Amino acid sequence: MxxxxxxxxxxxxxxxxxxxxxxxxxxxxxxxxxxxxxxxxxxxxxxxxxxxxxxxxxxxxxxxxxxxxxxxxxxxxxxxxxxxxxxxxxxxxxxxxxxxxxxxxxxxxxxxxxxxxxxxxxxxxxxxxxxxxxxxxxxxxxxxxxxxxxxxxxxxxxxxxxISSTLIRKLLSSGQVNQIADYLGDYYQTQGYITNLYPIYNLKTVSRIRYYVSAFNTLPNAGTYEADVLIKKQWVRCICHVFLTKAGKVTVEMKIPREINIRSREEVTIKWLSKCSEKTTILLKHLNG
The missing domain is CATH 3.40.50.620 (HUPs)
Structure with a gap:
């Protein structure tokens, strides 16, 4: 083309x-x-x-x-x-x-x-x-x-x-990412890169990372989501947290298995599958300390 x-x-x-x-x-x-x-x-x-x-x-x-x-x-x-x-x-x-x-x-x-x-x-x-x-x-x-x-x-x-882009944005803003595939033909994806790596001393098998999303993607609203993450040409099932920082910036954090040798600025694609229920979110917080 x-x-x-x-x-x-x-x-x-x-x-x-x-x-x-x-x-x-x-x-x-x-x-x-x-x-x-x-x-x-x-x-x-x-x-x-x-x-x-x-x-x-x-x-x-x-x-x-x-x-x-x-x-x-x-x-x-x-x-x-x-x-x-x-x-x-x-x-x-x-x-x-x-x-x-x-x-x-x-x-x-x-x-x-x-x-x-x-x-x-x-x-x-x-x-x-x-x-x-x-x-x-x-x-x-x-x-x-x-x-x-x-x-x-x-x-x-x-x-x-x-079927419209406006409808898909509404589904993102309400966290209903699981419905987007019906209108898009696949789950919604965002492209970005790793900005920060944090050690988790009580969880030695995973690393917590912070993710910057492209300015030309739209993140779902604040909440906890199940997602497939593409990093180093490998898809990994993860739990992603979308939240607002004190500086007022929408940010994503997730935990990646440590056997994947990740570094800052590594390119990452997130495929947003579904929003976790409030009960699941509370359980995850408890398990992760």
């Missing part, structure tokens, strides 16, 4: 791009709804013998337009990795800034679809574009003036809920 940051792509280079079927969206988390959309674009690209492309944005519009912190599910690098594994051939990343946000819908279509030789577009029913989100799936075909076909994906639901 070739990844192109469009703001840095000279206009004269665009004439060399191959015609494509393009999936549009922010795709935070790449949940089952996103996957269905991209698979639809992939199906069309095979039928029409066109390249499969995706257009996404970074950072999230809320950070620019509302100047509020956005709670990302995955970093851009992880998004790129997943899209590559899904068979996307070309990924366009647009740097979302105030200038881009001010584009009229017609200009967005001209600069980011027509100039990229898009022949078919696939997007969700609620996708918007252009200044103030005035461009919708109802206006997209007209703005394209017949240069491309438009495929609108209907709302994807499960258990009466729309």
């Amino acid at each position: 070739k990844t192109i940051f469009l703001n840095d792509l000279a206009s004269n280079s665009r004439s060399e791009l191959r015609p494509s079927v393009m999936a549009l969206g922010f795709f935070d988390g790449i949940h089952l709804g996103h996957q269905k959309l991209i698979e639809k674009a992939k199906e069309i690209s095979k039928q029409k013998k066109l390249e499969l492309s995706v257009l996404t944005f970074f950072p999230h519009p809320k950070e620019i337009l509302s100047q509020e912190k956005f709670h990302y599910l995955i970093p851009l690098e992880k998004k790129i990795e997943i899209l590559r594994d899904m068979g996307v051939e070309r990924l366009y990343v647009v740097r979302f800034d105030k200038e881009f946000a001010s584009l009229a819908p017609e200009l967005f279509v001209k600069e980011y679809l027509l100039s990229l030789h898009v022949k078919e577009v696939v997007a969700g029913f609620d996708f918007t574009y252009g200044s103030g989100g005035l461009g919708t799936m109802q206006t997209l075909e007209a703005n394209g003036k017949g240069a491309f076909l438009v495929n609108k994906l209907s709302k994807v639901e499960l258990n009466g809920n729309k």
Whole structure:
């Protein structure tokens, strides 16, 4: 897969791009709804013998337009990795800034679809574009003036809920991590690294570590969780504690078997399986002193 940051792509280079079927969206988390959309674009690209492309944005519009912190599910690098594994051939990343946000819908279509030789577009029913989100799936075909076909994906639901990144964030904020796999296709994962190692003198078989999570991941709310931890290419079942430090920072601590020779700054991936009950949490505190 070739990844192109469009703001840095000279206009004269665009004439060399191959015609494509393009999936549009922010795709935070790449949940089952996103996957269905991209698979639809992939199906069309095979039928029409066109390249499969995706257009996404970074950072999230809320950070620019509302100047509020956005709670990302995955970093851009992880998004790129997943899209590559899904068979996307070309990924366009647009740097979302105030200038881009001010584009009229017609200009967005001209600069980011027509100039990229898009022949078919696939997007969700609620996708918007252009200044103030005035461009919708109802206006997209007209703005394209017949240069491309438009495929609108209907709302994807499960258990009466729309599958969305917003829903997954709500499940994280309420600690219901066990339900996320139903909407994401797998348990939610965070990437980070070890910041501190602490000896536990009464538990000689394990080491207590503190973990820094990427700024582009969102941790579940405070509590005790069962999790699978990937460290040194080895998955280990652990109990992870999410809590707020005195400095007001959300932090994770866990205990790792000492036979795994861990060091500070070691990269760690946590797969969040389930929140421990209050009874289990009290028992763990008692056992660990």
